[in-house]
Amino acid sequence: MTETSQSVSQSVPQPEPRLELVDVRKAFGPKVVLDGLNLSVALGESVVIIGGSGTGKSVTLKCILGLLQPDSGQVRIDGEDTVGLRGAARERVLTKFGMLFQSAALFDSLSVWENVAFGLTEGAGMEREAARAIAIDKLAKVGLDEDIAMGDPSGLSGGMRKRVGLARAIATEPDIIFFDEPTTGLDPIMGDVINNLINECVQDLGATTLTITHDMSSARIIADRVAMLYGGKIIWAGGVDQIDDCDNAYVDQFIHGRETGPFALEVT
Amino acid sequence: MGNPLAVIGRVFLSFLATVGRLSIFTGRSLSAVVTFPFYWRLCLQQMMTIGYYSLPVVGMTALFTGAVLALQIYLGSARFGAESAVPNIVVVGLTRELGPVLAGLMLGGRVGAAIAAELGTMKVTEQLDALITLQTNPFRYLVVPRLVAATITTPILVMIADIIGVMGGYLVGIHQLGFNSAVYLKNTFDFLEVMDVTSGLVKAAIFGFLIALMGCYHGFHSKGGAQGVGKATTDAVVSSLILILISNYLVTAAFFSQ
Ligand SMILES: Nc1ncnc2c1ncn2[C@@H]1O[C@H](COP(=O)(O)OP(=O)(O)OP(=O)(O)O)[C@@H](O)[C@H]1O
Numbered sequence: 180m181t182e183t184s185q186s187v188s189q190s191v192p193q194p195e196p197r198l199e200l201v202d203v204r205k206a207f208g209p210k211v212v213l214d215g216l217n218l219s220v221a222l223g224e225s226v227v228i229i230g231g232s233g234t235g236k237s238v239t240l241k242c243i244l245g246l247l248q249p250d251s252g253q254v255r256i257d258g259e260d261t262v263g264l265r266g267a268a269r270e271r272v273l274t275k276f277g278m279l280f281q282s283a284a285l286f287d288s289l290s291v292w293e294n295v296a297f298g299l300t301e302g303a304g305m306e307r308e309a310a311r312a313i314a315i316d317k318l319a320k321v322g323l324d325e326d327i328a329m330g331d332p333s334g335l336s337g338g339m340r341k342r343v344g345l346a347r348a349i350a351t352e353p354d355i356i357f358f359d360e361p362t363t364g365l366d367p368i369m370g371d372v373i374n375n376l377i378n379e380c381v382q383d384l385g386a387t388t389l390t391i392t393h394d395m396s397s398a399r400i401i402a403d404r405v406a407m408l409y410g411g412k413i414i415w416a417g418g419v420d421q422i423d424d425c426d427n428a429y430v431d432q433f434i435h436g437r438e439t440g441p442f443a444l445e446v447t
Numbered sequence: 448m449g450n451p452l453a454v455i456g457r458v459f460l461s462f463l464a465t466v467g468r469l470s471i472f473t474g475r476s477l478s479a480v481v482t483f484p485f486y487w488r489l490c491l492q493q494m495m496t497i498g499y500y501s502l503p504v505v506g507m508t509a510l511f512t513g514a515v516l517a518l519q520i521y522l523g524s525a526r527f528g529a530e531s532a533v534p535n536i537v538v539v540g541l542t543r544e545l546g547p548v549l550a551g552l553m554l555g556g557r558v559g560a561a562i563a564a565e566l567g568t569m570k571v572t573e574q575l576d577a578l579i580t581l582q583t584n585p586f587r588y589l590v591v592p593r594l595v596a597a598t599i600t601t602p603i604l605v606m607i608a609d610i611i612g613v614m615g616g617y618l619v620g621i622h623q624l625g626f627n628s629a630v631y632l633k634n635t636f637d638f639l640e641v642m643d644v645t646s647g648l649v650k651a652a653i654f655g656f657l658i659a660l661m662g663c664y665h666g667f668h669s670k671g672g673a674q675g676v677g678k679a680t681t682d683a684v685v686s687s688l689i690l691i692l693i694s695n696y697l698v699t700a701a702f703f704s705q
């Protein structure tokens with residue numbers, strides 16, 4: 180639901196949302212994944228998307244980044260519709276973004292620090308030595324030491340790969356950062372470290388973040404606003420303080436993880 | 448389904464679609480070759496993996512091909528007393544045809560498969576997506592270095608293969624067939640024309656380009672998981688071998704048609 184509230188008086192200009200999806204549709208063959216999705220994220224806001232497995236959360240992020248082309252609808256970034264941008268125009272838009280992939284997607288031909296520094300050395304053309312110092316600093320923030328930084332990503336555990344991916348996403352200090360399940364596969368303490376790190380990105384760097392998570396405790400810590408994706412649409416969006424007493428039965432079932440409720444166990 | 452015309456139509460349409468996709472891919476690759484940035488370090492790295500590490504297999508192929516060629520031509524030409532032509536036929540056969548074609552086939556298996564498997568794995572593990580979000584063009588970063596390296600190193604490999612192949616023939620010639628060493632070498636070089644060698648090297652460059660192109664194309668278009676990468680690898684090898692054989696005929700016809 181878009182809640183660009185009507186109650187705001189006409190005289191106060193509504194700040195343009197950093198990121199706005201308007202009626203985005205995406206199908207893979209006959210399988211409709213996004214079916215008229217609307218979502219807007221304000222400047223400096225931290226929005227968490229929740230929703231069942233396979234509902235299209237990762238697809239939503241990929242549509243915003245242009246990795247997947249929406250079938251219709253608009254993806255407005257700072258007011259500019261970016262659907263269909265290619266080449267240099269797409270690269271210019273992407274300089275604003277950092278992305279942690281669900282699978283981490285580390286380059287296995289490069290060492291760990293080269294992975295983290297990739298956006299600096301290749302994207303921004305920074306010197307290798309300077310980029311390495313930054314990479315090692317970012318890795319320290321996610322709890323990985325210099326020995327690991329010099330090694331290969333292939334030897335890392337799933338949670339460690341996730342953290343390297345996270346360090347890579349924030350290394351260039353982008354304006355908009357996407358985290359696809361940042362705390363999945365981490366122990367609770369490391370999960371908390373990552374939650375704080377995401378908050379730090381928002382508070383210190385002023386970044387706008389969009390996070391996908393199944394971890395409700397993490398969502399409560401990092402979210403300003405929570406949006407629930409179901410059936411290809413955002414069926415509920417609201418402040419994080421409203422999720423406990425919202426009247427949406429789906430959200431209620433989801434955040435409490437009950438088996439019974441409006442969600443039927445769909446066999447797809 | 449049963450209508451044979453419909454089946455033919457479907458096959459033809461999917462063929463056209465593939466040709467279209469491949470043309471677009473080739474176009475994007477070539478336009479990435481001529482625009483900046485050019486990744487020198489990656490290109491040199493690929494020259495090592497594609498060129499240098501292929502030396503043993505290409506050298507072995509050439510050595511034994513040259514040796515067996517000398518043996519067979521000797522046996523054949525002895526029937527009408529033309530044994531002295533052995534050195535010349537060996538060198539012409541190697542430089543024009545067998546050097547580039549056999550090296551191309553070996554590289555198609557070795558390099559084409561490796562490229563398709565590597566890029567295919569990057570595709571299915573979202574590494575290509577990650578590259579794009581880090582504002583790096585995968586064509587420039589991955590395809591161009593491989594295309595350039597393969598196109599440059601294959602002729603060099605074939606040149607070396609030509610020399611090793613002639614040496615294989617020479618060894619058989621003087622140790623087994625009773626040629627005089629000086630005469631063998633004289634007969635080898637006296638009738639060799641520049642065109643024999645250059646046509647072979649031009650072929651080699653084309654083969655190298657096709658091998659890398661097929662590896663990259665099938666890698667980039669692989670789907671699914673390990674199975675998809677396996678299929679991409681097979682497709683890359685098979686299609687590069689077929690394209691090598693077809694283009695070999697076309698180039699030969701173009702060079703030597705009178
Ligand atoms: N490239 C693709 N080709 C075909 N179908 C796809 C592709 N990517 C995603 N899908 C389909 O789209 C649907 C949504 O996928 P997506 O990865 O967005 O789920 P998700 O909400 O992120 O789930 P999870 O929480 O398990 O990660 C799935 O049914 C998936 O099969």
Ligand SMILES: [Mg+2]
Nearest residue numbers: 236237281359
């Ligand atoms: Mg997902």
